[in-house]
Structures are given as structure tokens and as C-alpha cells.
Amino acid sequence: MTALVSDLPVAALQGRLGLVEREAARLVEALARLGIGTLGELAALSSEHVADRFGPAGLRALRIARAEEELLVLGIHGAWEELAEEIELPEGTAGSQLERALELLVDRLLAAPRRKGRTLLGLRLGAVLGDGAGWSVAQGLGRPTSSARVLRAVLLPRLEELPAPAVSLSLRAVGLGPPAAEQLELSRPGDESRRHRLGAALREVRDAQGAESLLKVLPVDDDSRVPERRALLTPYPVPGR
Amino acid sequence: MTAGIRWLYTPRRVSVAVDEEGVPLAVAGVEAVAVREEWVVEDRWWTPRRLRRHYFELALLDGRNAVVFRDGRGRWHRQRA
Numbered sequence: 001m002t003a004l005v006s007d008l009p010v011a012a013l014q015g016r017l018g019l020v021e022r023e024a025a026r027l028v029e030a031l032a033r034l035g036i037g038t039l040g041e042l043a044a045l046s047s048e049h050v051a052d053r054f055g056p057a058g059l060r061a062l063r064i065a066r067a068e069e070e071l072l073v074l075g076i077h078g079a080w081e082e083l084a085e086e087i088e089l090p091e092g093t094a095g096s097q098l099e100r101a102l103e104l105l106v107d108r109l110l111a112a113p114r115r116k117g118r119t120l121l122g123l124r125l126g127a128v129l130g131d132g133a134g135w136s137v138a139q140g141l142g143r144p145t146s147s148a149r150v151l152r153a154v155l156l157p158r159l160e161e162l163p164a165p166a167v168s169l170s171l172r173a174v175g176l177g178p179p180a181a182e183q184l185e186l187s188r189p190g191d192e193s194r195r196h197r198l199g200a201a202l203r204e205v206r207d208a209q210g211a212e213s214l215l216k217v218l219p220v221d222d223d224s225r226v227p228e229r230r231a232l233l234t235p236y237p238v239p240g241r
Numbered sequence: 242m243t244a245g246i247r248w249l250y251t252p253r254r255v256s257v258a259v260d261e262e263g264v265p266l267a268v269a270g271v272e273a274v275a276v277r278e279e280w281v282v283e284d285r286w287w288t289p290r291r292l293r294r295h296y297f298e299l300a301l302l303d304g305r306n307a308v309v310f311r312d313g314r315g316r317w318h319r320q321r322a
Contacts, residue, residue: 091285091288215247217249225282225284226282226284226292226294227250227252227320227321227322228248228249228250228251228252228320229248230249230250231248231249231250232247232248232249233247233248233249
């Protein structure tokens with residue numbers, strides 16, 4: 001477990017020390033000033049030295065770095081692991097093309113192997129605008145989900161909040177929940193059973209052959225006079241993931 | 242475009258023999274027996290990356306159809322269109 005976190009930067013501690021944000025930032029800054037850049041380097045220090053220099057907060061950080069607080073370690077690793085996708089947009093992308101780009105982002109985020117089947121707890125939709133400025137908005141999901149349909153439904157209205165035309169669009173998971181398969185299921189009607197078996201088969205193919213092995217054609221601009229702008233290949237959404 | 246995304250119908254370079262008016266006579270060594278259609282696409286003319294293509298849909302001697310275009314630099318490409 002220690003090896004799992006030893007390469008993580010000390011900044012990964014922020015938000016998990018039971019401190020207000022400013023104090024946690026101060027602790028992380030102090031560690032960095034002393035040349036302690038990773039949790040592995042922090043774990044190598046003696047408890048006495050850490051306690052002398054940083055007090056209870058430092059000891060808590062040390063326990064996390066030494067993987068003595070397993071739950072915290074799992075949380076920290078899950079949160080720090082970047083799960084994000086970005087797509088550049090052709091000039092003048094708007095309306096239905098922008099919605100297609102968002103669908104593509106959702107499909108790619110859900111198909112990312114590092115998601116490992118986990119559900120999403122929240123998202124941050126971002127964009128780089130034409131003038132270089134950044135824009136982003138947080139989107140809660142209410143409950144853990146990995147349904148592309150749900151993600152699209154909550155994110156599509158947010159596109160209307162874009163203050164200006166965007167040159168790229170990004171989607172980042174801000175929290176990961178338990179794998180979809182571990183969630184309670186009340187019933188599985190007939191159609192769902194077939195869908196479930198199909199999903200299992202697709203997952204097997206994807207796990208064996210990689211995320212790029214299952215693709216679907218995503219129409220982008222059917223009427224474009226430039227053929228290569230009409231459609232692209234995007235990861236095939238696997239049911240139940 | 243982000244790595245991993247694959248656009249469909251991307252053009253590929255191809256060798257095309259032309260007559261004195263620039264009309265294709267052969268594509269990748271296969272004779273063109275007829276020009277079925279011809280059209281021009283201009284786009285992004287308001288940007289530095291102006292796009293200009295002169296398309297030809299050809300019937301080849303081996304029975305296949307081929308769509309080729311000459312770009313603004315005079316290079317030939319084949320494309321499913």
C-alpha cells in the first residue's frame with residue numbers, strides 16, 4: 001500500500017488532513033520548502049521530527065504517507081488519479097456540433113481504462129475560449145453513476161453557459177465512486193438481462209484488446225463539404241460501465 | 242485534435258497523372274476512363290489556413306470509382322466522399 005502512494009506529490013494531502021484549506025496549503029508549502037516533494041520522502045522521516053516541526057497535522061500526514069490510514073490512502077489515490085479528457089474543436093464549432101463534441105468527451109471519459117469501471121461522483125466541464133481565457137463549471141451528479149445518458153443529460157445544458165466560442169472542451173472527473181457492478185440493483189427485467197450479458201461480453205473484449213478495440217461512428221457534421229469533418233470514431237459505450 | 246481520435250474519410254496522398262488541363266488520366270497507375278463529376282470546395286478562406294480542393298470523381302479502367310482532389314499546393318489526394 002505504501003508503494004501505491006509513495007510517488008504522489010505532497011500536494012495530494014490537501015483536503016485530507018482535517019484542516020481548513022489555508023492551513024493544509026501552509027503545511028504542504030512548508031514540506032515542499034524543506035525539499036519533501038513526495039509522500040515517499042515524507043514517509044521516510046521520523047515521527048519525532050515530524051511532530052516537532054509540524055505538530056498533529058504533520059503526524060496525520062505522516063500516517064497517510066506511511067499508508068497507516070488505509071481508507072485515507074484509498075481516497076487520496078482515487079482523487080489524485082487524473083481522469084480527464086480534452087478535445088480540440090474545429091473553428092466555429094457551435095450548436096449540435098458542440099453537443100457532439102461533449103458526447104464524445106463523455107464516451108471517452110467512460111471508456112478510459114484508468115477508470116477501472118468505477119462510477120463518477122462529480123464532473124468539471126471546462127473550455128478554452130477563443131481569446132485564450134479559461135472557463136469551467138462544476139457539475140454534481142447526485143449519486144454515483146457511469147451512465148453516458150445521465151452524464152449527457154446533466155452536462156448538455158451547461159454548454160449554454162459558455163460565455164464565448166470555445167477552441168477546446170475538457171471534462172474531468174472530480175471524484176470516483178465504487179464500481180458500477182458493486183452497486184445495488186433492485187431488478188433486472190428481460191431486456192436488461194440481455195443488455196447485461198452484452199455488456200459483459202463487450203467489457204471482456206475491451207479488457208483484452210484495449211479501449212480502442214470497440215468504436216462507434218459519431219456523426220459530427222453530416223453536411224460538411226469537407227468529408228473528413230463529417231464523422232469520427234469514438235469509444236463504444238459499454239453498458240453497465 | 243486530441244490523440245486517439247480518428248476521423249473517418251481522411252484523405253491519403255496518391256499519385257495522379259493529368260493531362261495538359263489538369264484533368265486526371267490515371268490514379269495510382271490505373272487509367273481513368275471517365276470523369277463522372279467535378280467540383281470545387283473552398284473553406285476557411287477567411288483564415289491563414291485556407292482550404293481549396295478541386296475534386297474529381299472518376300471511373301477507373303478496373304471498374305472502381307475513385308474520388309481524388311488536388312489541394313491548393315497542387316498535391317493529389319484520394320478520399321472516400
